[in-house]
Amino acid sequence: MKIGVLASGEGTNLQALLDSVHGHEAEVVAVASDKPQARALDRAAAAGIAHRVFERDAYPDRAARDGAIADWLDGLGVELVVLAGYMALLHAAFIARFRDRIVNVHPALLPAFPGVRAIEQALEYGVRVFGVTVHLVDEGVDTGAIILQGSVELPGRPGRG
Numbered sequence: 001m002k003i004g005v006l007a008s009g010e011g012t013n014l015q016a017l018l019d020s021v022h023g024h025e026a027e028v029v030a031v032a033s034d035k036p037q038a039r040a041l042d043r044a045a046a047a048g049i050a051h052r053v054f055e056r057d058a059y060p061d062r063a064a065r066d067g068a069i070a071d072w073l074d075g076l077g078v079e080l081v082v083l084a085g086y087m088a089l090l091h092a093a094f095i096a097r098f099r100d101r102i103v104n105v106h107p108a109l110l111p112a113f114p115g116v117r118a119i120e121q122a123l124e125y126g127v128r129v130f131g132v133t134v135h136l137v138d139e140g141v142d143t144g145a146i147i148l149q150g151s152v153e154l155p156g157r158p159g160r161g
Contacts, residue, residue, distance in 0.1 A: 004030040004078035006069070006086035011040025013084035013105050018047055030076045032069050034088045050076060056088070066094035073098075083137065087116065092139050102137035109133060109149055114142035129153050 003026050005014050014031060022028045031044035031051040044051035052072060059065035070093075073081065083090075083104040095102060108118035110133040113125075122130055131151035136144035 001026040002029045002077050002079045003027065003082055004032065004073040004076065004080070005040070005044075005082045005084050006032050006034075007038055007040035007084045008033055008035050008087040009038055009040065009085045011038065011043040011085070013082075014040045015043055017082065017084070018043065022047070026080070030073055030078055032072065034065075034086070040085070062089070063091045063093060066091040070094050070097050089141070090137065095137060095139055100136060103147065104135055104137050104142070104144070106133045106135065106142050109151060110135060110142050110146060127154070 003017070005017065005028055007014050011031075014028070017028055028044075028047070028049055031040055031049055033041055033051075033053055034056055036053045036055060038053075041051045041053065054065050054069050054072075056062075056065060059068065074097075079101065081098050081102045083102065085105070090102070106114070106118060108114070108122055109129070109131040112127075113121045119130075129151050130153075131149055133142075133146055134148040135142065135146045138144040
């Protein structure tokens with residue numbers, strides 16, 4: 001399976017994919033970012049993976065930018081899109097084009113703490129159990145079908161949850 005990864009920052013989830021499934025169960029063939037300084041691009045380059053920046057300001061709107069990303073991913077034969085720390089919302093047309101083939105890694109136990117700042121929200125709330133959710137992407141914000149969740153108890157933390 002050919003995977004395209006969208007990332008906005010460090011690329012630690014990308015690196016986990018490269019270390020675990022790349023070249024085995026699947027092949028990461030593309031890494032796109034909305035930020036030219038994203039370290040994920042360096043990780044892709046080091047692994048010999050096609051990578052490209054799609055800056056928001058280079059396109060008239062989100063639909064145009066996401067269309068360009070989708071065209072690029074299609075051109076590389078991408079079958080599954082993984083959002084690995086991608087901090088931009090995707091346009092509905094992009095989601096429709098890759099329907100049920102976009103997976104997001106979200107740093108909270110959904111449906112709790114959707115959207116940005118999930119970790120901060122959870123800590124401010126005082127949770128004692130924290131985790132990560134892998135889910136399909138739909139047109140909502142972190143509302144798609146949950147594929148997998150993992151949790152960890154925060155020891156010695158008073159609070160809720």
